[in-house]
Amino acid sequence: AKCSDCHVPHNWTDKMARKMQASKEVWGKVFGTIDTPEKFAAMRRTLAEHEWERLKANNSLECRNCHQFESMDFTRQSPRAVAAHSTDLASGQKTCIDCHKGIAHKLPDMSGVEKVR
Template sequence: MIRRLWRFLQPYWLTLIRPSTSLSLGLLVVCGFIAGIIFWGGFNTALELTNTERFCVSCHEMRDNVFAELKDTIHYTNRSGVRATCPDCHVPHNWTDKIARKMQASKEVWGKIFGTINTREKFVAMRLELAQHEWVRLKANNSLECRNCHSADSMDLTKQSERAAIMHSRHLFPGEKTCIDCHKGIAHRLPNMAGVPGWN
C-alpha cells in the first residue's frame, strides 16, 4: 500500500524538488515573496476580524449569556463613554500572547460545535468551570488584559472608596495580589461560588 502511494506521489514530488527549467530563480523568489505577503495579510485580517465584539457575539451562546450581562456593567456604559469590548478583556494585545490565546480559544470552538453550552441551562451548569478557566488565565498573566487599560501607577487613591484604597495599597501595589483576585464578576455575573477557595 505504501509502495502504491509512493508511486502515485512520486511524479509530484519530483516536480516539486526538480529545479525549474523555464522560470528563473528570481521570478520564483519574487512570486514566493508576493504569495507570502498575501498569506500574511490574509492571516492578520482574519485574526483581527476574530478580535471584534461583533464576531464574539455572533453566536447565541455569547450574545444571550455573557454579553447580555456585560450590558449592565460599568465596563459597557459609564460616565466617560469608554467601553471594554470582549477582546479587550479576553484577548491579549501583544501579538505573541494573542496568538497563544487564539490557539487556546480554538479548543473553545469545540463547545460551540458539540453544543456544550448551547442552551441557557447548559451554560449555567458550566458557568463555574468556564469562569475558573478565565480566572486562572488572568491570574497567570497578572491580569494583563485589565492592565492594558488600568494602571496602578495612575490610580488616585483619594478618589477611591476608603476600602478600595486600603486594599489596593495593601495587596495590589506590593504585587501580593492581581486584579482578578478581588474583581471576579466585574463584567459578568458570578457563578455559584460555593467551594471556591478564598471566596466568602
C-alpha cells in the same frame, strides 16, 4: 469596554496564544458541550474559574492594558480599595482578578466558596 478588551490580550504574540487557547472553547460549542443556554449555564462556574486562573497566571494582563497601577488616584477610591491597592496589589501579592471577579459579568453560582474580605 467590549468583550475582547478583557478576554483578548492586546499585543500580537499574546493575542495569538489566546486565540489558540480559545479553540478549545469553540470545540465545546461545536461538539455540544455548551451548545445550549442550559448547558452553558451548567458549565458557567467551570468556565469562569478557567478564565480567572488564566488572568491570575498572566497578572491580569488584559486589565493592565487600560488600568495602570501608577495612574491610580487613591484620593478617588474608597478606604477599602486604597487599603487593597496600596498593599496587596502594590506588593504583587494579588492581581486584579483576585478581588474583581464578576466585574463585567454576573458571577456564576459561588456557593461553597469563601468570600474575600
